[in-house]
Amino acid sequence: MTNIIKAQKGTKDILPAEISKWYNLEKKAEEVFSFAGFKEIRTPIFEATELFARGVGDTTDIVNKEMYSFEKSERSLTLRPENTAGVVRSFIENGMHRLTAPVKLWYKGPMFRYERPQAGRQRQFHQVGVEMFGIKEPSADAEVILLAVNYLKSIGLCDLDVEINSLGCPNCRETFSKKLKDAIRPYLANMCPDCQERFEKNPLRLLDCKVPECNEVLNSEEIQNVITSEYICDECSEHFNKVKEYLDALNIKYSVNRLLVRGLDYYNRTVFEIKSNNLGSQNAVCGGGRYDSLVRHLGGVDTPAVGFAMGMERLNSLLPDVEDNKLDIFVVSSSSTEAFKVVNELRAAGFSADFDLSCKKFGKQIEKASKVASHAVIVCEDEIANNTVSIKDFSTSEQKTVSRNDYINCLK
């Protein structure tokens, strides 16, 4: 026998038994986002590799070691590892900066990252997210966070922790990085190898290292003074305060986490994450923030933007399983032809209906009917002879025989 071909590492089938959970996530996204004036956008699954190298940032792990890239006709292409870069590309390419601001977009779909799979992490996974372009005011930040919270609420997730932070503008970021590096430099030799590398590549990431020795350094009074000091400029600070005011006014509970640093290079000012305690180590269900320079960076007209993305598998794992809906009607018949006709009539009338294609004997058909449907419509010899059908309600076991001409009405 030939070898069985299995799903690739880190990929999964979404089976019929779990599909209603997915439908629900997608349906609620459509509802909640369109209620807030967001329109869905669908961008290609693969893009030019350069888009991600420039868009996501070539200091990131995503770009350095997690991309599914391949060559075709001398072009380097990559399966999208996230969708912000793709949406921005589309925004620029389609001249959306000419539309009245804000341009509000949402998306859902598969993303690909070559990582070691673990709880809440696959190589092919799904994200649902929003991007809003053209508003530099802090109201946009608050609107996007509000939307995230409301979406999570709509799918039944209320008790999640919202954490926010401000990275400041590129200037603040550089000043702060420099201060931090200066402060840490004397202790660097005692810190973990990862931190040694972060020190050069992305100093802000030093802040959330989990290694005890590094924590010790970070918790020292000297470093803490740097961390808690006023690290962003007045303008950025005002922006951040305003965001917090909006969130307070909207009764959104949040905490400010100075150590929250998002891994993608394009963020500035507001960044946020929404976390759950029930997810194991990959505990963020939502991550987002402001990325004012990305559109310009990718060659578009300078346009401020904010957005977030959520991991749908992680959302699903927090949600209870839902039971499959039963069919309205299963047609039991001694004649396949009659069954076909009746099923067809029922479906046209708006009932979900099915019948036994292999025309097994009566007992088997009624057994199947009781398992998959709430009602049986019986069309056997007697009924056919008298131009009637029998309707059986499995919840009460009651059965009545009605005229074939208006049985549909008897079901309503």
Place this chain on the structure above:
RNA sequence: GCGGGUGUUGCCAAGUGGUUAAGGCCUCGGAUUGUGGUUCCGAUAUUCGUGGGUUCGAUUCCCACCUCUCGCCCCA
């Protein structure tokens, strides 16, 4: 890329260095050729993750690889 755990049928799951690999669920057939959800009977593993090795003999012992899983890194 690094570390820990794991792998018996569609699913759950026992088991042993010796030849018929328990049991349960699901599925299918029958008791019951017009009435199901109860009951009873019957059927379903010839790669026991894959490939090597030890042995007269391995699903059981050893090695390698792979999967899944939990962590690290990083991220949703």
